[in-house]
Amino acid sequence: MLLRQLTALILELQNLLMGRINFTAGSDRPNGSIPALAAKPIGKLGTAGLSGMRQLLSADLLAPVGVGFLVLAFWEIAVRMSGVQPYLLPGPLLVLQTLISEWGTLFPSLVITFQITLAAFVVAVISGLLVSVLFTQSKWIERSFFPYAVILQTTPVVAIAPLIIIWVRQVVPGDNSTFVALVICAWIVALFPIIANTTLGLNSADHNLINLFQLYKASRWQTLLHLRLPSAMPYFLGGLRISGGLALIGAVVAEFVAGTGGTKSGIAYQILISSYNLQIPRMFAALLMTTGLGVLIFVLLTLLSDFLLGKWHESAVRREN
Amino acid sequence: MTHPAITLSDITKVYSNGTVALQHLNLAIEEGQFISLVGPSGCGKSTVLRMIAGLGKMSSGQIEWSSGHSQRQLAFVFQEAALMPWATVQDNVRLPLKLAGVSYSASRTAVAEALELVDLTGFEKCYPRELSGGMKMRVSIARALVTKPEVLLMDEPFGALDEMTRSRLNSDLLALWSQKQWTVIFVTHNIYEAVYLSNRVIVMAARPGRVVADVPIAAPYPRTEEFRLSPLYGEYCRQISSALSQAASGQDVAIANPDRRAAEYV
Numbered sequence: 001m002l003l004r005q006l007t008a009l010i011l012e013l014q015n016l017l018m019g020r021i022n023f024t025a026g027s028d029r030p031n032g033s034i035p036a037l038a039a040k041p042i043g044k045l046g047t048a049g050l051s052g053m054r055q056l057l058s059a060d061l062l063a064p065v066g067v068g069f070l071v072l073a074f075w076e077i078a079v080r081m082s083g084v085q086p087y088l089l090p091g092p093l094l095v096l097q098t099l100i101s102e103w104g105t106l107f108p109s110l111v112i113t114f115q116i117t118l119a120a121f122v123v124a125v126i127s128g129l130l131v132s133v134l135f136t137q138s139k140w141i142e143r144s145f146f147p148y149a150v151i152l153q154t155t156p157v158v159a160i161a162p163l164i165i166i167w168v169r170q171v172v173p174g175d176n177s178t179f180v181a182l183v184i185c186a187w188i189v190a191l192f193p194i195i196a197n198t199t200l201g202l203n204s205a206d207h208n209l210i211n212l213f214q215l216y217k218a219s220r221w222q223t224l225l226h227l228r229l230p231s232a233m234p235y236f237l238g239g240l241r242i243s244g245g246l247a248l249i250g251a252v253v254a255e256f257v258a259g260t261g262g263t264k265s266g267i268a269y270q271i272l273i274s275s276y277n278l279q280i281p282r283m284f285a286a287l288l289m290t291t292g293l294g295v296l297i298f299v300l301l302t303l304l305s306d307f308l309l310g311k312w313h314e315s316a317v318r319r320e321n
Numbered sequence: 322m323t324h325p326a327i328t329l330s331d332i333t334k335v336y337s338n339g340t341v342a343l344q345h346l347n348l349a350i351e352e353g354q355f356i357s358l359v360g361p362s363g364c365g366k367s368t369v370l371r372m373i374a375g376l377g378k379m380s381s382g383q384i385e386w387s388s389g390h391s392q393r394q395l396a397f398v399f400q401e402a403a404l405m406p407w408a409t410v411q412d413n414v415r416l417p418l419k420l421a422g423v424s425y426s427a428s429r430t431a432v433a434e435a436l437e438l439v440d441l442t443g444f445e446k447c448y449p450r451e452l453s454g455g456m457k458m459r460v461s462i463a464r465a466l467v468t469k470p471e472v473l474l475m476d477e478p479f480g481a482l483d484e485m486t487r488s489r490l491n492s493d494l495l496a497l498w499s500q501k502q503w504t505v506i507f508v509t510h511n512i513y514e515a516v517y518l519s520n521r522v523i524v525m526a527a528r529p530g531r532v533v534a535d536v537p538i539a540a541p542y543p544r545t546e547e548f549r550l551s552p553l554y555g556e557y558c559r560q561i562s563s564a565l566s567q568a569a570s571g572q573d574v575a576i577a578n579p580d581r582r583a584a585e586y587v
Contacts, residue, residue, distance in 0.1 A: 208403035211376050215397050216420045226419070230407045312406045312448050 090281040099285035106270055106282075110289050113251055113266035116179065117297070120186030121247040125240065127187075128194030135195075136202040136228065137220075146199075153192035157250055161185050161257040182254045182266070189250030190243040197239030201232025234313050237305040244297040252290060325349040325387060326472065326504050327373060332382035334368055334530075341529035342368045346382070348523065348532065355498055355505045357515035357522045359561065361569065365530025366508045370397070370474045373506065395472040396465035400480055402457035404449040404464075411436070411445040414463045421468075428467075435467040438497060455486035462494075473505045480509070491518060499542055512565070516557045517549060524561055526568035534564040 072092045079091035086094055099106070131149070135142040161181075168181035205227050213223045255268030267290050274283035309315060327350040334343040342365040350356055358366040371377050373384060374397050396417075404413045411432050418428040436442050439459040449457055458478060465473060479487040495518060498505060509515050515522045516538055524534035538557055540548055548554055 206403055208399040208401055209405065211371075211399070212397065212403060212416075213420065214376060215374055216417045218420045222420055226416070227405070230405065233407065312408075312450060314450075 087278045087280045090284055094281050095284040095288065098281040099288060102282050102285055106267065106286055106289060109265055109267045109270045109286075110293060113248070113255065113268065113290070114293060116182045116186055116251040116255075116266060117248045117293075119183045120190055120251060121244055123183065124187050124190035124194055124243055124247060128191050128239070128243075129198060129236070131195050132198035132202055132232075133224065135199045136224075142199070149192060149195050152188055155188075157185050157189050157253055158257060160188075161254045164254075165258055178258055182251055182258060185254035185257075186247045186250030189253075190247035193242040193246065194236070194239040197235045197242075198232050201235025202228045204235070205231040234305075234309055234315060237301075237308065241298060241301045241305065244301050245294055248290070248294050248297060326352040326354075327387070328385040329369070329373070330383050330385070332369075332372060332384070333380045334365065334372065334377075335380045343372075344529035344531050346530070346532060350504060350506060352387070352504055353502050354521055355495075355507065355519045357507045357509055357519040358525060359509055359512055359515045359522060360525030360530075360565070361527050362510065363530070364525040364527040366525050367476050368530065370476050370506060370508055373472075374474055394468075394470050395474060396468060396470035398461055398465045398473070398475040398478045400477040402449070402454075402461040404457055404460055406449050408448075409445065410441065410447050410449070410452070410460050413449070413460055414467050416464060417468045431467050431469075435463040438466055439463045440493070453486075454482055455490060458482065458486075458490060466497075471503060473503045475505065475507045477508050477510065479514070480511075487514070494518065495542070495544060512558050512561050513549075516554060516561065517544060522557075522561055524564045524568065526565075533568040534561070536561055536564070 076091045076093055079089060090098070131145075135146065164184050165178065165181040168184065169177045172180050209227055210223070213227055218226070251266065252268040255266040256272060259269060259272060267286055270286045271283055271290075274280070274286060305315075329346060329348040329350075332343055332346040333341070335341050346365075346369065348369070358369060360366050368377075372379055374395060405416070408416075414432050414435055415425075415428050418431060423431075432445075433442070436445065439462050441456065441459050441463060444452070444456070449460070452460065461478070479490055482490065491514060507515070507518060520538050520542075522536045522538060523532055524536065525531065526533045536557065540551075540553055540557075
């Protein structure tokens with residue numbers, strides 16, 4: 001019965017993805033107002049690309065799902081045949097059952113972790129973007145401050161998390177103290193990929209275009225807005241994908257260190273408690289949820305990236321061969 | 322003969338690594354002239370264009386613009402099309418107007434006209450990646466023309482294109498030039514292209530960059546395919562080619578047949 005549910009879920013997911021492709025193929029023709037001359041090459045690209053994508057996607061989706069099923073089946077059979085105790089290694093079906101039965105206690109924790117991740121990610125994106133723009137305005141600023149960004153990145157967050165928690169408690173008293181401290185920890189981890197990628201992107205604008213902007217007496221602001229920022233877009237979005245996952249990892253690691261109980265405990269605390277209590281299936285279920293959230297963040301950011309770059313950047317353009 | 326539109330006097334450019342890109346260069350460019358700069362790589366022909374455009378400083382010398390002309394009325398076409406990949410054809414062409422603060426609606430006619438000049442009407446909403454190399458170059462030219470310039474600087478604009486596209490764009494460019502009467506300064510390393518297009522070819526040599534010959538091409542416009550096959554065309558190409566090889570071998574170049582030049586240059 002569970003198997004049937006899973007198959008239905010996968011079918012639905014596939015339909016969803018197909019729907020997305022139809023949508024992007026349609027949007028290739030802006031307003032449908034291109035005259036006959038132009039419609040020819042675009043139309044050709046659109047239809048050929050569509051069937052190609054459908055093929056690619058079904059294979060893309062079926063292969064990993066197939067492998068997943070095989071591994072899960074092998075795992076389940078191995079657990080049943082060998083009679084390993086569930087507190088050592090639970091089978092996937094037991095994990096799934098636990099996930100459903102413990103949903104009420106696990107999901108609120110996941111939401112809290114997600115809130116920390118989201119807050120840290122948003123702050124990292126905004127601050128990273130600002131810092132990168134500042135870096136590219138002057139070589140001296142970049143030279144002076146970039147090493148410190150690297151130091152921030154290479155300092156293990158586990159080691160400084162206790163300090164941050166103590167310090168934040170001095171500044172922000174009350175319930176929100178831990179939340180703020182955890183956001184800061186996750187932010188430290190998520191910040192660097194955005195700074196590194198965006199700075200690289202802002203500096204890699206086409207040299208001829210920079211000359212052209214100079215020739216037409218473009219202001220610093222115009223050059224930033226119309227040339228440097230669009231050039232940096234693919235790099236920035238790449239940084240976003242790395243940073244989204246790192247924000248989650250940062251939040252989970254910091255939660256481990258904070259180890260807070262009570263109402264505002266995140267998913268890492270649940271993992272920790274479950275392992276202390278030898279509730280290994282529950283621990284697996286919480287782990288599964290965390291991984292699922294990470295994958296979801298990655299998929300959402302990839303969709304965003306494809307949507308923004310779809311029309312012009314090589315990374316998002318599907319090839320026919 | 323018309324008066325010079327741009328006069329370059331005694332220009333020297335030394336790069337920070339010590340390379341002498343240009344040494345004591347003098348050049349008077351007359352209004353409405355189609356002038357080509359040919360020479361081996363490193364002879365500073367692109368540097369001349371950059372100096373005229375005001376991109377980068379000269380080490381010494383000066384550039385004078387005749388009254389009624391200024392750098393504001395010039396446009397630059399680069400070796401690569403240098404289009405913004407994230408913008409449509411019409412947004413790429415509109416760029417110079419946008420940077421000058423012209424509103425979207427006010428620039429619409431100018432953009433449409435520029436695209437019509439380069440025969441790209443109907444491709445307004447395409448992205449650069451959907452275009453061939455020749456079409457990208459046309460967009461780049463349209464972008465240069467959108468400000469209605471009087472001086473057009475072109476830095477090996479067709480260098481990366483195949484021979485057929487190149488010759489087609491050459492004749493299209495000539496047709497536009499005879500219509501608009503811009504002053505064109507055209508950098509190329511292709512002698513045949515230079516002779517076909519220009520009414521004056523400046524031959525340059527490298528290390529240090531300098532002018533070694535100044536050859537007027539007296540054939541009348543419009544120039545057809547027949548001109549490319551004529552003995553006169555062959556003669557010009559030979560003359561420039563020998564000037565180039567003499568300069569490369571370190572000999573002084575004797576400017577050939579000054580009398581004939583004067584007689585033919587109408």
